[in-house]
Amino acid sequence: MPASNRDVLMRCRLFRRVTAACLDRVAAIAVSRRYGAGERIFAQDDEAPGLFVVDEGAVRVFKIAPSGKEHVLHLAEPGHTFAEAAVMGGFPAPAHAEATVDTRCVLLPAAAFRALLDADPELPRQLLTGMAVWVHQLVAHVEDVVLHDATGRLARYLLEAAQDDVAVLPARKRDIASHLNLTSETFSRTLSRLVDRGLIRREPGRRIRLLDAGGLGFLARGV
Amino acid sequence: MPASNRDVLMRCRLFRRVTAACLDRVAAIAVSRRYGAGERIFAQDDEAPGLFVVDEGAVRVFKIAPSGKEHVLHLAEPGHTFAEAAVMGGFPAPAHAEATVDTRCVLLPAAAFRALLDADPELPRQLLTGMAVWVHQLVAHVEDVVLHDATGRLARYLLEAAQDDVAVLPARKRDIASHLNLTSETFSRTLSRLVDRGLIRREPGRRIRLLDAGGLGFLARGV
DNA sequence: CGGTTATTTGAGAGTCTTCAAGCTGAGTGG
DNA sequence: CCACTCAGCTTGAAGACTCTCAAATAACCG
Structure with a gap:
């Protein structure tokens, strides 16, 4: 409504x-x-x-x-x-x-x-x-x-988008990728790497659960 | 004064x-x-x-x-x-x-x-x-x-900075490079390439003469 | 002129992109 | 209820552009 x-x-x-x-x-x-x-x-x-x-x-x-x-x-x-x-x-x-x-x-x-x-x-x-x-x-x-690499940009985006450790992507992945100045391929690969490292988990319906916000924070700051 | x-x-x-x-x-x-x-x-x-x-x-x-x-x-x-x-x-x-x-x-x-x-x-x-x-x-x-490569960014910068086909750089090259999100090395190399192509000429005292503004315009638009 | 900083140039490495192919998933019609 | 389809997504391999590191040259300042 x-x-x-x-x-x-x-x-x-x-x-x-x-x-x-x-x-x-x-x-x-x-x-x-x-x-x-x-x-x-x-x-x-x-x-x-x-x-x-x-x-x-x-x-x-x-x-x-x-x-x-x-x-x-x-x-x-x-x-x-x-x-x-x-x-x-x-x-x-x-x-x-x-x-x-x-x-x-x-x-x-x-x-x-x-x-x-x-x-x-x-x-x-x-x-x-x-x-x-x-x-x-x-x-x-x-x-x-300009100052951060693909991983850092994605990490920051997820942290900003998240409510209660769940980020709901508001658009197609390629649009979000473009906003971060990435191709959708790089976006996808970078996301997979974060999953492999145990920092996030994919969930149905454009949802991503943040498992380790602290770790993402380090990445977002370029460490 | x-x-x-x-x-x-x-x-x-x-x-x-x-x-x-x-x-x-x-x-x-x-x-x-x-x-x-x-x-x-x-x-x-x-x-x-x-x-x-x-x-x-x-x-x-x-x-x-x-x-x-x-x-x-x-x-x-x-x-x-x-x-x-x-x-x-x-x-x-x-x-x-x-x-x-x-x-x-x-x-x-x-x-x-x-x-x-x-x-x-x-x-x-x-x-x-x-x-x-x-x-x-x-x-x-x-x-x-985000949308242009090093050559395009430099070309656009020169066109905007120029008065009467002469651009006077307002700072060290490395600062201008940084503004264009380039390293000073890439800036230097890109500048040299424009000289080789006959589009610009280096002059004393941080001055650069534009020899072919039209050509630079094409580069700035990413052609 | 000497010392310092900035710029140029070279070689190599990295990150991201491009191109290509397979996969997934939601909506559709049989 | 199940193919079918089409767009979006994922994954792989190759390549391009820019960066990093290193060294030489040029410009500047006292």
Whole structure:
């Protein structure tokens, strides 16, 4: 059962610190959108339709190189936003977006949202810290891709994705591999190696149980 | 001759769209800072002293992996800002910052700047688009590092750095190499290959002349 | 000019990718 | 209920690109 638009906003980092009154004004322009698994949400260089907040499901935001290679910039899960920068900056979408499973999003249409930013003196101040957090995450992503090897990247990903020592993969393995800048083959092999070492166990339905979070932590730090 | 603090702010992307009155209030809290070549500006995990705008010189913002490997996140040249996200988000500096040459910066001290953000209703709105631009650049950087090979990354860098077909390297080659996620050896070899192909020419004093910008463009796009 | 640091160049090794083939598993229709 | 099919996943072998280590050369600074 999907949550109310306002609840979805309240749960996401970007809007968490926004005051109640302010949040009401944002919720007033929100619309709900549903996408089937594999459905395209917008394409690179399109005008961004607005700011999306994921309620249920998952969205992959990805670029395609001239060589044909894909890179998944962001696997947006419930509570995450995407297309924020394009909407606020007013530039076209820098990447493609596609639902990886059946997905519901809250959409804040670009024009209405920008109007709200201009009309409401409080909102920009609150969002600024939200954007700073997003920059922070991007920097962490750069750092991860650049400073760690395949094993370290995978270990870190599993640790971040896990709840109670179980990580549920929000998309196909090849998409997650791409997000970590790996091929699906390398992803698969690296996963097998972690199983052999007794650090994780595969379970049915895209689930992975973490058997030794401490050991994974060492790998994630590059030891 | 260094520019006035206000002029420096006006020239940088973050503050370009800020209204004159607003800019005056920002300039009022600005202080000037000088650093010698190689001098540390702040360290990772320090509290960020404030928002820096480079006036003259260049600053390398970098992370160090547990393995000892460095990655230069950002080579900030005149007109660029750094530590924005840390200041706005209120978290500690996510990276080290060091002047690569004698450098002058304009510093907006963190506490005063945050106070200004709260007091001035206009400022956050203007900065929000500035932050969106910064996110955009980070995404481009991720894309570049991940989707292109050494030759492509170098070609793109040279094209972006060039003015009138001459690129002046703002730092040691090893720092630029690190920014492109290359070792200095690979950087050197790749540069030599471009010289052999007749695309560029080395000139004295960290200068590189672009002989065939079109050809470099093809390489940058991964052809 | 001498000492130091940065860059270039060479040889070899590693990690990851590519290409190719078999496997698995969920959904479909007989 | 069971093939069948198709996409995704796994596994193997070969190769490419970049890195590491080592040494020579070049640039810089006092």
